[in-house]
Amino acid sequence: ELGYFTYDPGFMSTASCSSAITYIDGDEGVLMYRGYPIEQLAEHSTYLETCYLLFYGELPTSEQLSNFSRIIKRHSMLHEAIQRFYGGFRHDAHPMAIMVGVVGALSAFYHDNTDVHNPRHREISAHRLISKMPTIAAWSYKYAMGQPFQYPDNNLGYTENFLKMMYAVPTEEYRPNATFVRALDLILILHADHEQNASTSTVRLSGSSEANPFAAVSAGIASLWGPLHGGANEKVISMLEEIVASGNDVNHYVRRAKDKDDPFRLMGFGHRVYKNYDPRAKIIRTMCHELLAEMGAENQPLFEVALELERIATEDEYFVERKLYPNVDFYSGIILRAMGIPLNMFTVIFALARTVGWITHWNEMINDPESRIGRPRQLYTGSAPREYRPIENR
Numbered sequence: 001e002l003g004y005f006t007y008d009p010g011f012m013s014t015a016s017c018s019s020a021i022t023y024i025d026g027d028e029g030v031l032m033y034r035g036y037p038i039e040q041l042a043e044h045s046t047y048l049e050t051c052y053l054l055f056y057g058e059l060p061t062s063e064q065l066s067n068f069s070r071i072i073k074r075h076s077m078l079h080e081a082i083q084r085f086y087g088g089f090r091h092d093a094h095p096m097a098i099m100v101g102v103v104g105a106l107s108a109f110y111h112d113n114t115d116v117h118n119p120r121h122r123e124i125s126a127h128r129l130i131s132k133m134p135t136i137a138a139w140s141y142k143y144a145m146g147q148p149f150q151y152p153d154n155n156l157g158y159t160e161n162f163l164k165m166m167y168a169v170p171t172e173e174y175r176p177n178a179t180f181v182r183a184l185d186l187i188l189i190l191h192a193d194h195e196q197n198a199s200t201s202t203v204r205l206s207g208s209s210e211a212n213p214f215a216a217v218s219a220g221i222a223s224l225w226g227p228l229h230g231g232a233n234e235k236v237i238s239m240l241e242e243i244v245a246s247g248n249d250v251n252h253y254v255r256r257a258k259d260k261d262d263p264f265r266l267m268g269f270g271h272r273v274y275k276n277y278d279p280r281a282k283i284i285r286t287m288c289h290e291l292l293a294e295m296g297a298e299n300q301p302l303f304e305v306a307l308e309l310e311r312i313a314t315e316d317e318y319f320v321e322r323k324l325y326p327n328v329d330f331y332s333g334i335i336l337r338a339m340g341i342p343l344n345m346f347t348v349i350f351a352l353a354r355t356v357g358w359i360t361h362w363n364e365m366i367n368d369p370e371s372r373i374g375r376p377r378q379l380y381t382g383s384a385p386r387e388y389r390p391i392e393n394r
């Protein structure tokens with residue numbers, strides 16, 4: 001018996017840690033943040049309220065939320081010297097490379113309040129990361145575009161502020177799109193946390209040595225970038241565009257995905273834990289219908305190919321046998337693309353959203369008096385003991 005849920009001894013032996021933050025039932029396709037079903041948070045919450053819920057464990061009162069929002073706004077600016085980091089990257093650097101570098105460098109600027117055993121210091125680090133990620137992410141886009149950086153506008157909400165820093169230019173009045181703000185806020189909620197995924201486990205393992213939280217989150221960003229993890233959202237769009245360019249020969253790509261001699265995989269399909277439909281994918285698929293209907297047809301071909309791919313694959317024995325269903329990345333890129341967000345910013349958006357999950361898990365781990373430095377063990381398969389031979393005898 002562990003809290004609300006009971007686990008069989010077999011599962012207990014595979015678990016790397018215990019956590020009270022997020023619950024996933026992969027067989028049933030269930031996802032809950034602090035006990036609240038993702039479907040209810042998607043319908044009723046905001047990303048900033050979800051950040052509060054994840055970090056503090058409870059939904060905030062209106063006073064708590066307005067105080068939290070004021071604190072997050074207060075940390076939204078970056079030390080001016082950090083701008084010089086961007087200039088050190090090649091103009092065509094992938095924004096995720098910039099994110100890894102700049103977030104890691106925060107430890108060179110915000111080294112006050114970094115006693116990891118001081119709960120107040122941990123809270124300040126969490127506030128700084130949640131608050132500064134939109135600025136760092138938007139500036140990585142501005143740098144790639146060769147446009148002037150836009151400072152945060154604390155008159156705006158969290159997600160609207162990010163979109164303004166992404167898209168505002170000095171030469172024109174910025175006009176927010178309320179539909180895009182709501183769609184992106186929902187995308188951020190859905191990506192906020194996901195238990196012990198590769199990048200969160202990376203943050204926990206690197207943070208377990210009591211390393212600086214900014215450095216630990218930078219390690220998480222690096223892990224998320226991989227195409228098997230958060231980088232999949234970018235690869236899904238490239239795959240869908242290739243299928244559209246091929247004349248929508250969806251069956252050809254399904255055949256390739258099943259061919260063991262072909263390295264091609266259906267990006268956005270399959271999951272280490274979900275052996276059922278990823279509940280986040282269901283929500284985003286509905287969002288696609290609503291947003292694209294509201295916006296017109298320019299992104300319709302990608303969505304139609306995605307729906308056809310899902311229909312064929314989820315009826316195909318190969319995918320059914322292996323319990324391969326669409327995951328969070330399968331439809332998310334269609335929303336981001338419809339909003340005009342460039343492909344190489346998709347995983348940056350994922351990293352922005354997941355920052356609250358990473359720092360919440362870090363805080364939970366450090367706060368646990370039983371917590372120790374992570375030290376995975378191995379099965380040794382190398383040589384038996386042997387004597388050194390001088391080079392002339394080799």
Ligand code: SDX
Nearest residue numbers: 194197228229230232257265266267268269270271272322
């Ligand atoms: C995320 O962990 C998290 O929670 C991650 C995440 C989060 O919120 O943090 O949910 C976000 O990373 C989602 C996953 C995004 N990645 C992709 O969409 C990349 C494509 N998916 C696959 O590479 C794969 O499904 C993984 C990496 C996601 C899961 O890998 P597994 O569970 O180790 O699956 P596997 O490699 O053991 O595959 C089992 C079988 C194999 O076939 P057999 O050897 O049994 O014959 O299924 C096949 C695989 O070849 N398979 C696929 C496939 N995924 C698995 N075949 C074709 N296309 C695919 N996408």
